[in-house]
Amino acid sequence: MSKISHHLPESVLAAYAAGSLPYAYAMVAAAHVSMCAECRAIYEAHQCAGGLVLDDMEGMAVSQNTRRQLMDSLDLEAPPEPPAPRAFGVYPAPVAELLGDGGPRWRKVGGGVRQQILHYDDAGSIRLLSIPPGRAVPDHSHGGLELTLVLQGSFSDETGQFGCGDVEVGDPDLEHTPTAGEEGPCICLAATDAPLRFRSLVPRLIQPLLRI
Amino acid sequence: MTPDQEMTEQTRWMLAVRDERDKRAFVALFDHFGPRLKAFVMRGGTGPELAEEVVQEVMLSVWRKAHQFDPTRAQVSGWIYQITRNCQIDKLRREKRPLPEMIEEEADSGPDAGDIVALEQESAHLKQALHRLNPEQREMIEKAYLGDLSHTEIRRITGLPLGTIKSRIRLGLERLRHELKSMREI
Numbered sequence: 001m002s003k004i005s006h007h008l009p010e011s012v013l014a015a016y017a018a019g020s021l022p023y024a025y026a027m028v029a030a031a032h033v034s035m036c037a038e039c040r041a042i043y044e045a046h047q048c049a050g051g052l053v054l055d056d057m058e059g060m061a062v063s064q065n066t067r068r069q070l071m072d073s074l075d076l077e078a079p080p081e082p083p084a085p086r087a088f089g090v091y092p093a094p095v096a097e098l099l100g101d102g103g104p105r106w107r108k109v110g111g112g113v114r115q116q117i118l119h120y121d122d123a124g125s126i127r128l129l130s131i132p133p134g135r136a137v138p139d140h141s142h143g144g145l146e147l148t149l150v151l152q153g154s155f156s157d158e159t160g161q162f163g164c165g166d167v168e169v170g171d172p173d174l175e176h177t178p179t180a181g182e183e184g185p186c187i188c189l190a191a192t193d194a195p196l197r198f199r200s201l202v203p204r205l206i207q208p209l210l211r212i
Numbered sequence: 213m214t215p216d217q218e219m220t221e222q223t224r225w226m227l228a229v230r231d232e233r234d235k236r237a238f239v240a241l242f243d244h245f246g247p248r249l250k251a252f253v254m255r256g257g258t259g260p261e262l263a264e265e266v267v268q269e270v271m272l273s274v275w276r277k278a279h280q281f282d283p284t285r286a287q288v289s290g291w292i293y294q295i296t297r298n299c300q301i302d303k304l305r306r307e308k309r310p311l312p313e314m315i316e317e318e319a320d321s322g323p324d325a326g327d328i329v330a331l332e333q334e335s336a337h338l339k340q341a342l343h344r345l346n347p348e349q350r351e352m353i354e355k356a357y358l359g360d361l362s363h364t365e366i367r368r369i370t371g372l373p374l375g376t377i378k379s380r381i382r383l384g385l386e387r388l389r390h391e392l393k394s395m396r397e398i
Contacts, residue, residue, distance in 0.1 A: 051290030059247025
């Protein structure tokens with residue numbers, strides 16, 4: 001846990017604390033912060049700053065009705081709180097919650113690489129990737145920002161080596177070929193806000209099927 | 213003066229709510245934060261009725277989730293800020309905001325009052341720093357924490373002097389990790 005060397009940029013943590021990250025990135029941020037005390041401290045520091053902005057607001061009177069309803073509801077029995085999500089295997093709590101019981105349901109995407117799309121909407125996608133030792137994900141670039149968090153094993157590409165807990169921040173102009181380390185399968189959580197673009201023809205043809 | 217007396221009244225109210233379920237302290241918290249919350253939510257473009265609903269929901273969460281409040285990692289306003297943004301995102305965007313794994317401390321492992329005061333002092337310094345900004349910068353900070361800036365626009369506010377707060381919070385996290393570790397060893 002202490003060996004995390006690639007962190008989320010502070011702007012991403014600030015945006016996460018402010019609640020302005022699109023869902024897919026927020027999921028990667030939640031997972032990384034679950035694994036990295038350093039980034040959790042930065043995230044919570046931004047919450048403190050948000051609190052100061054709140055505290056500095058010039059107040060607007062709240063109606064007596066709201067106040068009374070609130071005071072009346074203090075004695076009501078609270079609906080049972082759902083148990084706090086827990087980590088499952090290599091999956092930090094927020095990811096485990098999204099996965100549901102039983103862990104990932106992998107689908108083959110070629111070259112021994114498997115994936116599960118966890119969420120997909122107009123704002124982007126979030127998926128899990130499992131890459132066999134020594135294998136590569138097809139060379140691709142992407143339209144927007146890509147955040148890739150390593151949950152197990154490691155991968156390396158043109159920009160460096162990424163181990164468990166590390167995040168790679170892929171700018172739109174990054175073209176890379178992530179290759180899993182030899183020590184075992186590499187499992188990653190990847191978020192994008194735009195479809196990936198593969199350079200060779202075949203992946204480009206199947207891309208709509210992969211929905212990535 | 214004991215550290216206890218140096219704590220802000222908001223923190224003392226919140227701890228009374230957390231540890232003694234003190235309703236008078238809760239009313240004091242409501243009178244302080246309720247109107248600010250309403251203004252905060254309306255600044256984000258929400259109408260007065262829905263804003264009051266958010267205020268009610270947030271303050272009820274403050275009462276019900278009080279056991280999660282850790283004054284060595286957040287001052288009261290920061291903790292309420294987080295609950296508010298979660299509530300707004302759940303309500304207005306209709307999506308569940310992904311949250312980090314919780315690290316909860318045991319109820320009886322009371323943190324050192326000195327740590328609480330130290331974090332409060334750091335946030336007081338930050339508050340002074342915010343007040344020294346020019347009006348445009350202030351407005352930018354406000355927009356950022358209201359959630360009105362995109363993650364690319366937010367780069368412009370990351371020059372805030374958050375350094376010492378970060379190290380304070382990191383100390384709080386280390387204390388928790390240490391406690392959890394000794395709990396596992398038992």
